[in-house]
Amino acid sequence: MDLKALYNQIIVENSRAVHNRHKVEHATAVLEGVNPSCGDDITLELKVSDGIIKDAGFTGTGCAISQASTSMMIDLITGKTVEEAKNFLNLFYGMIKGDITDDDQLEVLDDIVSLKGISHMPGRVKCAVLAWHTLEEALDGKTESKGCSDGEL
């Protein structure tokens, strides 16, 4: 995998993409997700009504991969139904675990497919997964996240 290309094309832009870095007015869910071992720390805010994710945003700090992954996720889920979001979630987990490799199947994930190569970097998987993990817990109505605890990376 050409890691530099990955960093170059996707992550750098996205990690600085500011359009998703904001609080959400009248949020229906606010959840902080933390990777204690590496300090990635994001707070995801969602506004869900009628089963549709009307608005989403985040604040927080962390490595480029965690921040980019969060921003790209928000781009993807905003305006989608909760069902669709959960479907993306499973696709994303499948991709990151290396279980789903078929590009056609992954196509709906849009530019998030650029994170596919992370499946070969087990040490960084947690960074990419944090946002999605937090989303999953938020959609499940959790008010406190367990984070992706995995000891020391």
Next chain:
Amino acid sequence: MDLKALYNQIIVENSRAVHNRHKVEHATAVLEGVNPSCGDDITLELKVSDGIIKDAGFTGTGCAISQASTSMMIDLITGKTVEEAKNFLNLFYGMIKGDITDDDQLEVLDDIVSLKGISHMPGRVKCAVLAWHTLEEALDGKTESKGCSDGEL
């Protein structure tokens, strides 16, 4: 080392040699030595006066090597001075540890030299040493022996 020859020539006879299996009248030292892990258990009795080991004997049970070694030791030390016995002791330890290999030097140990090969059988060293260890403690005036504790053989 021809172990069978060792067993054959020396140990079998000595282990049954009954002449040293006796209590000592007016003993000045009586000490029990035990190898807890293999159950060798001898009680050594000495009568020392004027610095001379006037009489010695033993009772107990154990493997052929421990019993033979005890009997041969008693043959050697009876009638000798305490100094001489201590000298034998050091020679014996040296031989069993494999530190002293020169036959001329070991000659004074008489037929005990037949135990020399035990130095190549670390698992059995303890059996051969028990009597000597008990003798050392008895001559040092100990009234309780620590045995040659070495955990499980």
Next chain:
Amino acid sequence: MKIIRDDFPILSVLENGKPLIYLDNAATTSKPLAVLNAVETYYRMDNANPHRGVYELGARATKAHEDSRKIVGDFLNASSDEIVFTQNATESLNLIAYSYGIEFLKKGDEIVLSVAEHHSNLVPWQRVSKITGAKLVYLYPDNMGHLTEEELDKKITSKTRLIAVAQVSNILGIEIPIDSIVRRARNAGAVVVLDCAQSIPHMIVDVKALDVDFAVFSGHKLYAPMGIGVLYGKKDLLDKMPPFLTGGDMIGSVHEQSSTYAEVPRRFEAGTRNVGGEVGLAAAINYLNSLGWENIKNHEKELMTQALKGLTDIPHITIYGDPSPDKRHGVISFNVEEVHPHDTASLLDSDGITVRAGHHCAQPLMEYLKINSCVRVSFGIYNTKEDVDIFINSLKNVRGLMGYGS
């Protein structure tokens, strides 16, 4: 299965100038090339500290570590997160004693052991008993070496909170009635700790089918390297247990005055893991699976049958426990009348045959059998009919060499 001898380089060394007849497999086993090569390959290709590097080599080490865990889990029919790597069965048992026993037992409770337990499954419970006040209760085998239903009924009561037993005793070689024990444990609300050190080299241990709460074994008795052991624990039990060893890798977060701990199984794996050993263990399991467990069982049964027949035919030999091959796995312990076990072992050794003599880390059983020590012969997958013949023939000479008529 004769052909597999070539897989084990050590079998061609000399013992006292004679071809080695290795019959001390219950103490430790020889390692097949598949295991030696797997370990060497790990160190030549993938060695790094698992879970610590974000780099590719570190990922390979982490994968080697977690793949090994998966192979062990599959082998026991457990899931990976129920498998804790330790250094040996002894540490696994100490971990349970400390993190479960000391934590959850109290005065008035009873811990049930068999008097045949190995010291490693006995001394840790003495400590638990001393610290918690729980009472140690012993199961005594009948004169054939079996634990009877009556004995189980008598000892496993409503007070029983924990039962720690070897599936196969390292001296008697007899398989205990584990189903009966687990059934009673369930009624009593007790947990069952199964010491598989001597069973797992000879049979498939399915922890789910047996429904035991904990199971432990050592790699080195299963043709794997030394320095690697396994603890299986039911997930819900492990989850509620505090850590045993503490330090790097097993933490959640650490502050100056307090810490939180990682999820299981990592909570119980403190400090850098023995990944080489884990890889070796996984390779050993794969090797055994490829031989086929039915083949292994049949082969070992043949050896056992032959050896028991040979032994019962020699006069002046006492065998400890039921001498029928159906009940036996791996080991036979015996004594030659009037000959000290160490002398027996040394004389066999002069013919190149390695057996063990001593109390075999089971002094309470020795006391119970009213012997001080005994000789133990134990078989592995690479032993042959010829090995047994040579052993029996050599044994026939022992009393003669010790100066007895026969």
Next chain:
Amino acid sequence: MKIIRDDFPILSVLENGKPLIYLDNAATTSKPLAVLNAVETYYRMDNANPHRGVYELGARATKAHEDSRKIVGDFLNASSDEIVFTQNATESLNLIAYSYGIEFLKKGDEIVLSVAEHHSNLVPWQRVSKITGAKLVYLYPDNMGHLTEEELDKKITSKTRLIAVAQVSNILGIEIPIDSIVRRARNAGAVVVLDCAQSIPHMIVDVKALDVDFAVFSGHKLYAPMGIGVLYGKKDLLDKMPPFLTGGDMIGSVHEQSSTYAEVPRRFEAGTRNVGGEVGLAAAINYLNSLGWENIKNHEKELMTQALKGLTDIPHITIYGDPSPDKRHGVISFNVEEVHPHDTASLLDSDGITVRAGHHCAQPLMEYLKINSCVRVSFGIYNTKEDVDIFINSLKNVRGLMGYGS
């Protein structure tokens, strides 16, 4: 010392398609052929359960076990019976915490640690503190990473009963003033536990000259296999300590309800030992001795000097601790401004360079330094000037690749 690279097979693997530049030696080291061969030879020629067989093969295994102990003892300038084999430094520290700390400390006593301790030398003392009521007191380094005399004066008092410190921190790489600490410990009547995990790969540790009471290290950081660690303890201290792990081999005699324990060091070695690991450790020590410690020190000093110069020349880099090579051993930790350490590590990795990023099992130090994590580069005997050049050059590109002007 370039020629020795051929002794280490793993150094020729590829990392992300590039030649591997292994710079995570503080996590674990690569193994020379001398070590791999020694272990393999042990398993091919001498493998048996030490202390258990009366037969010749068993004697060879016992000899391998005890000879290794002697080599480790000589290496530390200790006698053999002061050397306990464990699985890693973490277990060694737990053993001291349990068998010395919990046993001999009490409320009102103070345990002194540095805030730079590795979790393995920190979490066990938290447990001791919790159980005994002894207080944990932290030494804080000055802004160059040094422990000052004033700080030592302030924290090491008449209440201090135990001081546990790493001779070299795994993050700062700075050697602590161990002589000053031991002197104060003697006055206070405290024992000193020296964690040599990061010092011993880089210098001779003479426990008698240092006059420390305990010292620990891990084999895998000293070019030996994983799964083997060492505890040194002064004989009179070990003698009065109760056992930690219990089970086979560490007992005197066992009865149903009570047991006595073996003499040290065996009292602390429960269950079957990792003889293969011990043999590997002994081979590693012999290998290092044959290279010569002066050569090793000079070589590593050159690398350290070059790396520190290179790092200080790059803008936007923060080095943690004194950047003068004289005070440093093995490791340099740093951060690239505005770049997360994991991203730095991944970008270096894409050039084949393995460094570590994270909290390095030293979270309290991270808190103290007010950072969340950092990048660590660490050197071994086989690293070269070229390795350092490649590392520095790759690092220069990191900020650019992350989209920063420079």
